[in-house]
Amino acid sequence: MKIKPTGDLALIKKINTAIVLEAVLKHAPLSRAQISELTGLNKATVSSLVQDLIDSHLVLENGPGQSSGGRKPVMLLFNGTAGYAVGIDLGVNYIRGMLVDMEGNVIAELQRGLKQNSEQQRGLDLQNAELQRGLNLQNAEQAIDQLTSCIELLIKEAPNSPYGIVGIGVGVPGIVDDNGTILFAPNLKWRQVELQKQLEERFGLPVTIDNEANAGAQGEQKYGAGRGIPNQIYVSVGIGIGTGIILNKELYKGTSGFSGELGHLSIEYDGKPCSCGNRGCWELYASENALLERASLLGYESLEELLEAAAEDDERVVALIRSIGDYLGAGIANIVNVFNPDVVIIGNRMSRAAQWLEPAVQAAVDQRTLPYHRERMRILFAELKDQSAVRGAAYYAISTFFSKIKSGQ
Template sequence: MSGDMKGQTWNQHVVKKENKTLVLQTIKEKAPISRASIAQVTGLNKGTVSSLVSELIDEDFIHESGTGESSGGRRPVMLLLNEKAGFTISVDLGVNKILGVMTDISGNRIMEKEINVDDNSVYNVSDDLFSLIDHLKEQAPSSRYGIIGIGVAVPGVVTTEGEILLAPNLGWKKVQLKDMLYERYKLPIIVENEANAGAYGEFIYGAGQNSKELIYISASIGIGVGLILDGKLYKGLRGFSGEFGHMTIEKDGLACRCGNRGCWELYASENALLEASEQHGLKNHSITDLVTKAEMRDTNALKVFEQIGDYLGVGITNIIHIFNPEQVIIGGSLAEGIPLLLPSIKKRIKQNAIGFNLDDVHLNEANLNKYSVVLGITAFNIENFFRSTVKEVSNGV
């Protein structure tokens, strides 16, 4: 075969792969949908759509289900994503607990398991992590593609290659978690920063579905920030974006585990809330206890939420000045106290923001609650699966 013919064949192959991915994505987003409607939405001709749909049915990505409304002729056959073609395992690896969730390829939660963590050493946590993943993996229903991917979110600096460079609140440095997981499971592995995952979870499945400029603040033991800019997750050059928890808001402030001083998370996190509550004579209380006390108009509890909300507002104002977002979503354990924190957050923004109208940005609590992070990881797993598997099937692999 001549070089020209090889090139032509290759180009046709690439175009077919892209068209197939487009058809599948259209079905995912708009199901139930007919072949004719797919042709209309994608701009592909009906013959191409019909051929690609047949392949996708043979490969168990989609299936036919009933008939739709007729517009005068024969009622069209409707197409749906085969949600049970495979399953994902997604994990939110926190400082005090690990949450693991199994979902189908539409992101529906099938099963979950949560374990508490007392010892944050890499050895102990990896043992707990493997045990949790093993449990979920063993419970997976039989399917054409099995477990399509495993993803783990970590509160730390994660490179685009999945190495955890630094996770201060876990006490981890240079942990090759992605390699460790791949060595054990030999499946597609994703390791991501938990705030990035939380931002993506809310963007795909939660409060941020209608926003293209979105800031997600994960306020728990520490603070992480995930950025959705122009409808895409922003990760920076090597994946280190969003480390706003370690921006300095007190230049000669408290010493942080990251090595700096005066970091935002020392003044506006769950730890900061609990420390402030002790300073106000409210000892050995959880966030839930403090919320209850504040709702009962306990003066000291109200002062604590006002103080932490004010510090949250300082950081959020800085972020607003940099990104001019449409929406700021607050997740993590502090989200439980959002109604109590919002007044002082808004007061600080109004006081400090330059040339800014508070009505320009929506401040919201995360819709997905404790699932923001794991469902972000789920979305990464699913996208990776469709991207790689449709490519492989189209290659005839």
């Protein structure tokens, strides 16, 4: 007699539960009968699995729906308040954090200036490499202390729920490996910072670390201007420039997981030296930092001051922002010629200058891209403005939780 392995039925149930949960997540409100039609699972199986999900606090009954004849069906919803996630956008000079529910709705948020080591802020040129490395590690420790404090404050804001805090997602301006170690963040001057390990040890929660531009791309795809668009490039324009590449609705990370560092494309062969070690990088000419360097000659010290002056029709400031837009458009033209995307989405802090940047960016792209590539391509500004990355980071934590639920962990 052939004995069927006992694990088979349990595995099948896990798979079917994942299918039913996915149907509710994507199509709710819907009835058990509609789930059966969508998934091909028989009604008895669906009914049993739905009850398991209700017992697990992941699905709610939401009253009767429309009848097509006979008894009105009971409609089902995903329970978005079953748990909460923390998202963090760790910038070069700021920390932005959010607490969201399982559907990405914002419950609490905060933003703080990121205090760097004062000597490093003054650009102290240290000849001793070991001393410089020690200063950089000290700087990372200080920033992580501030980051930890922000996470603690957000966790305290979480309402009671069946699953509590399901995870933490962090977007950082640098190259991150599969273990959540920041290998190199040139604008922070960090190398080999084991951020995921440190946060998991501190909070005892799953932590996901990714490049800030990747997080921004995910945020816009899930909640913003990129919804439903298969091929999109998110350009994060802050102190530096990073890009998140989504092809066929999937985040493209490259062979080693490090794709998207297009801010370090060389656009001027013998240009300014960059913190990455190269020269003439795109972000040196088209970022917030580039804008502020030039604005200092006009007596302005912050993006907020410049936006206020532009709104008051200060011609010098408007011309300066448009000049940055021309450089930004030149780099975007290269992206369009390489990837032929449906859209390019400009996000992060510089998206706040959209009304002055957009004409210059569009003109540069029109002038520099191949006509077949720009024929149907659109340039958009982030719907979530400077919150794309923090929303995307929170989505990473939610997505990790769903993956565990669906795999039965």
